Amino acid sequence: MIKSSQVRFIQGNEACAEAAIAAGCRFFAGYPITPSTEIMEKMCKLLPSVNGHFMQMEDEIASISSVIGASWAGAKAMTATSGPGFSLMQEGIGYAAMTETPIVIVDVQRSGPSTGQATLVGQGDIMQARFGSHGDYEIIAVAPSTAQEMFDLTVDAFNLAETYRVPVIVLSDAMVGQNRERVTLRRDREIKIVDRKTPIGGEELFFGGDEIPPMPKFGDGFFVHITGSTHRADGIREETTVDVHEKLVTRLCAKIEKNKEKIVKFEEHFTEDADILVIGYGATARPSLGGVVTARERGIPAGFFRPVTIWPSPEKKLEELLEHAKTIILCECSLRGYKPEIERIAKRKAKIIHFPKIGGTVHTSTEVFNMIQRCI
Amino acid sequence: MASVSELRNKYLRNLPTRFCPGCGNGIVLGAFIRAVDELRLKPKDMLMCSGIGCSSWTISPYFHADTLHTLHGRPIAFATGAKIVNPNLKVVVFSGDGDLASIGGNHLIHGARRNMDMTVICINNFNYGMTGGQVSPTTPLNSKTTTTPLGTNEKPFDISELVVAAGASYVARWTTYHARQLTKSIKKGMENRGFSFIEVLSQCPTYYGRLNRFKDAAEILNWFKENSTMEKEAEGKIFVGEFIDR
Numbered sequence: 101m102i103k104s105s106q107v108r109f110i111q112g113n114e115a116c117a118e119a120a121i122a123a124g125c126r127f128f129a130g131y132p133i134t135p136s137t138e139i140m141e142k143m144c145k146l147l148p149s150v151n152g153h154f155m156q157m158e159d160e161i162a163s164i165s166s167v168i169g170a171s172w173a174g175a176k177a178m179t180a181t182s183g184p185g186f187s188l189m190q191e192g193i194g195y196a197a198m199t200e201t202p203i204v205i206v207d208v209q210r211s212g213p214s215t216g217q218a219t220l221v222g223q224g225d226i227m228q229a230r231f232g233s234h235g236d237y238e239i240i241a242v243a244p245s246t247a248q249e250m251f252d253l254t255v256d257a258f259n260l261a262e263t264y265r266v267p268v269i270v271l272s273d274a275m276v277g278q279n280r281e282r283v284t285l286r287r288d289r290e291i292k293i294v295d296r297k298t299p300i301g302g303e304e305l306f307f308g309g310d311e312i313p314p315m316p317k318f319g320d321g322f323f324v325h326i327t328g329s330t331h332r333a334d335g336i337r338e339e340t341t342v343d344v345h346e347k348l349v350t351r352l353c354a355k356i357e358k359n360k361e362k363i364v365k366f367e368e369h370f371t372e373d374a375d376i377l378v379i380g381y382g383a384t385a386r387p388s389l390g391g392v393v394t395a396r397e398r399g400i401p402a403g404f405f406r407p408v409t410i411w412p413s414p415e416k417k418l419e420e421l422l423e424h425a426k427t428i429i430l431c432e433c434s435l436r437g438y439k440p441e442i443e444r445i446a447k448r449k450a451k452i453i454h455f456p457k458i459g460g461t462v463h464t465s466t467e468v469f470n471m472i473q474r475c476i
Numbered sequence: 477m478a479s480v481s482e483l484r485n486k487y488l489r490n491l492p493t494r495f496c497p498g499c500g501n502g503i504v505l506g507a508f509i510r511a512v513d514e515l516r517l518k519p520k521d522m523l524m525c526s527g528i529g530c531s532s533w534t535i536s537p538y539f540h541a542d543t544l545h546t547l548h549g550r551p552i553a554f555a556t557g558a559k560i561v562n563p564n565l566k567v568v569v570f571s572g573d574g575d576l577a578s579i580g581g582n583h584l585i586h587g588a589r590r591n592m593d594m595t596v597i598c599i600n601n602f603n604y605g606m607t608g609g610q611v612s613p614t615t616p617l618n619s620k621t622t623t624t625p626l627g628t629n630e631k632p633f634d635i636s637e638l639v640v641a642a643g644a645s646y647v648a649r650w651t652t653y654h655a656r657q658l659t660k661s662i663k664k665g666m667e668n669r670g671f672s673f674i675e676v677l678s679q680c681p682t683y684y685g686r687l688n689r690f691k692d693a694a695e696i697l698n699w700f701k702e703n704s705t706m707e708k709e710a711e712g713k714i715f716v717g718e719f720i721d722r
Contacts (some may be wrong), residue, residue, distance in 0.1 A: 127561055153560045157553065158586040165550040165583075167559030169525075172544065173561035195547055318542045318558055319565050321520045325489075325537045327545035336491065336537050337545070 102475050107286045108173035108238065112250035112277045113180075116206055117142030118285050119254035124293055125204070126152035127170035127177040129163040131185060131196040135274040137209035139180035151158050160185040164192030166215060174317035177256055180206035182218065182274075186225055187232070193267050194233030195328045197352060200307065200315070202261035202296055204254070208277040209382075211433070221274040221383050224434040228442075229269045231409045237392025238356035240363060241269040241411040243471050246383035247281035255286075255406070259294040260363065261343050262432065264355055265312055271410055273433070275383035275462055308333025308348070311355050312342050356412060366417055370396055374403025376426040377450075379442065381406050381464045384431040391468025402472050410438065418445050427475050428452045431463050437465050487519060488541045494533065496605075498685075498693030500652040500678030504599055506657050508535070508568075509678075511662035518613040523565045525555040527580060530606050530680075531572030531599035550581025552587040555594050566666065567594040568717040574604045577633050581613075584635075588642035588671050593663040595672040597639050598635060601680040609683025620687045636675045640719050645670035647719040651677040651700035654716060661718070668721075677704075677714065 110118075120128070128143040130136075140156070147154045152175075157163040163179045170177040181189060186207045196203050207229065211222030229241045240260050244253045254270055255354050261268040299306065299314040299322060306313050306324055313333075316322035325335035330345040337343045349451065356363070367385075369394060380388025383461050385406050395402040405421060407414050422428075428450050430442055437458050446452055457463045478486070487509045495501050498632060512519070521543035526532035528548035536545040546554040551569045559567045575586045576598050588597070603621050604610040607647075611621040611628050614635060618627040636649045646668040648661035658676060663673030679696035690696045705713040 110699060127557065129557060155556065155560060158557075158582050161550060162553035162556075162586070164551035164584055165547065166560075168546075169544065169554035169557030169559075170561045171557075172542075173523075173558040173565070175561040177557070177561075191547055192550075316525050317562075318544075319521060319562050323519070323540055323542060324546070325543045327536065329545065336489075 102140055105290060106285045108283055108285060109280055110247065110283050111138055111280050112244065112247035112420065113138035113208065113250040114142050114274065114391065115247045115283045115285070116180070116254045116272070117350065119251040120204070120258070121146045121150055122286065122288060122291060123256050123258035124176045124295070125178050125258060125436050127167065127175040128179065129155040129157045129166040129170070130179050130181065131157055131160045131163050133182045133185045135210055135278050136180045136182040138253045139206055143239040160188040161192065164189040167203050168192060168196055168201050172318055176262070176280050178204040178206065180208065182208045182213070183210045183212055183218065186228065190228070190232040193239065194237060195427040197237035198328050199326050200265040200313070200352070201267070202265050203267050204257045204261055204268060206254070206272060209271065209273040211458065215459040221275065221462060222458070222460070223273055223382060223384070225271065226410060226437050229271055236353055237412060238353045239267050239269060240264070240356065241271045241427065242407065242408060243271045243381045243410045244276055245382050245406065247279055247283045250276060250282055250287065255291050255431055259466065261290065262266045262294045262296040263312070263439060264359065265296065265315060266356065271382070274381045276384055289470060305333040305391060307331055307335050308351070309425070361416070363409055364412055364414045365393060366414040367406040367408060371403035371405060371421055372399055374421070376400070376402040376427045376472055377405050377421055378402060378406050378429045378431065378468060378472065380431040381410065381438070383433060386453065387463045387465045387468050388431045390465025394469040394470045396467060400472060400476060413441050413445065414455045415445050422446060422450050426450050429455050429471055429475065431455045431457070431468055433462060477568065483513060483672065487512060487540055488538050491538060493538065495530070496682040498679065498681040499530070500601065501530060501599060503652040504676050504678060505534050505538065505659070507658040508597065508662055510659045511666065514659070515663055515666060517566060517666070518638065520565055521564065523555065523567045523569065525551040525552040525567065526570045527575035529572040529575050530601070532570060532575060534599065535570045549575050549578070550583060551575070552583040556592055559572070559592060559594060565638055568666070569594060569596040570599055571596065572597055573598065573602065573635065574612045575602040577613040577635050584639065585642040588590050588639045588644040588658070590672065591643055591645055591670040593669055593671070594612065595662070595674065597662065598673065598675045599678045600635065600675055601678045601684060603680055603684040605680045605683055606700045609687060619684070621684070636673065639673040644670070644673045645722050646672040648678070648717065649675040649719065650716050651704055652679060653700040658693055664721070689703065
């Protein structure tokens with residue numbers, strides 16, 4: 101347990117585990133997979149000292165399943181994975197969304213598809229994070245770009261999960277997760293911690309009524325019924341009634357959609373008068389900013405924009421910036437990545453230059469600068 | 477002994493059941509409720525977990541406790557997380573042959589290997605009932621299902637033997653014909669501190685029964701009676717009773 105603020109030279113993955121503990125996580129289940137295993141190892145080390153529980157499960161499906169079970173038993177719970185493990189967890193993410201279970205999933209992205217480049221950076225899970233499970237649902241995904249943010253955004257992820265009763269994905273990558281950097285492990289009173297709304301008693305509804313209903317825990321005598329089938333506000337399965345499904349799923353999506361402005365976070369530099377907007381996130385954030393700084397030094401009106409919440413996307417802010425900027429350079433380690441979303445927001449008002457870099461490496465600032473120069 | 481209506485009012489949510497006429501789930505639920513009543517367990521302290529399939533609907537949502545109706549094959553994994561966080565919960569998993577022995581086979585053997593403190597009740601009706609009668613890992617050799625119209629040529633799992641080998645501390649098998657013995661085994665399973673597995677061979681007159689020329693549910697019950705034995709080495713018969721109690 102972090103008693104007082106400490107500065108350490110650690111991996112992003114270790115910072116993530118420290119943050120989870122600080123945010124109140126008391127259950128972790130996982131399965132070894134590169135490049136996220138350090139999170140699991142660190143959680144195994146830290147959890148016993150705070151009376152928490154650690155489980156290495158038989159696979160990623162079991163990991164996310166037990167995390168959901170643990171959350172309903174009253175613990176803040178997390179799992180961490182990468183690549184194929186994240187694919188295996190998709191059904192569980194859909195279940196957590198449908199049953200409004202607050203959980204945190206850390207996806208330290210690696211280069212795919214399939215086993216791909218298991219040890220190297222990739223950003224190909226952007227769309228899977230939001231659309232990977234079947235049916236209509238909404239999740240929240242945040243993308244840290246430094247080891248410090250692996251700490252800060254993991255705390256945020258727990259708070260968002262508890263606030264909105266939704267699975268939250270920390271969409272990191274091999275570069276951010278495994279880089280060693282200086283990280284301030286913030287002490288408890290320096291960080292805001294949010295706990296889920298719990299029922300007081302009486303005839304309360306746990307799956308309807310309020311936009312975000314209170315959540316009971318097992319053993320408290322609420323006789324709660326939880327199901328991934330379409331259910332009424334009292335939790336009882338009623339899967340063939342049009343109204344019941346419509347009401348439930350509309351609310352599940354709306355609770356994120358309506359609160360978008362409260363959830364969304366972004367970072368921007370030199371954007372006010374920027375004609376060229378360089379977008380980078382996660383591993384590509386720093387080289388993108390580096391390229392922009394060089395461009396500014398040479399008098400080129402370039403700006404840097406970084407979505408911190410990938411889902412929901414910072415749509416409103418980006419639209420604002422596109423009033424002025426007419427060219428977007430999107431730097432990412434994927435041939436598809438965030439491109440469809442940026443294209444959707446830009447609505448052909450700006451020229452989008454997609455600048456992917458795949459193969460397990462990240463752009464250099466010089467490469468980004470050269471690309472900016474070519475766009476003048 | 478409490479009457480059926482007393483038990484029903486005490487332990488069940490007041491909802492219409494959705495099972496086919498002759499389904500074995502009611503017998504298993506009855507045996508389970510009697511075990512809970514005889515053990516004087518408080519439903520408040522119980523967590524009922526189930527997967528996907530007819531068997532999983534037996535307690536979800538009917539049994540009036542905390543009920544967690546999970547994903548296909550995963551109830552043991554969900555239950556593991558809940559049990560670890562709150563060890564005071566009396567955790568019971570209701571599931572079927574497809575859920576436990578096919579899609580969730582990995583969680584079953586690992587739950588047993590860890591000897592996780594929970595009671596798993598497997599209603600084995602030899603086929604996938606909810607989807608209309610397809611072959612399952614426990615469909616007897618040469619039986620007909622909608623996906624083995626000429627009879628299955630794959631050897632079935634003996635789930636109980638599998639779970640014994642995997643490390644469970646209490647394993648018993650009965651059929652829906654043996655309702656009283658079943659109650660006793662469920663009681664023993666729930667009192668065992670560790671992984672208890674109780675397999676119940678059950679009738680699915682709608683699909684498995686119809687496709688394999690059983691006239692009705694009673695005929696399958698009779699078949700259970702005539703083809704089961706408590707003698708361990710009996711040839712050509714299904715062993716019922718306790719496999720292990722350690």
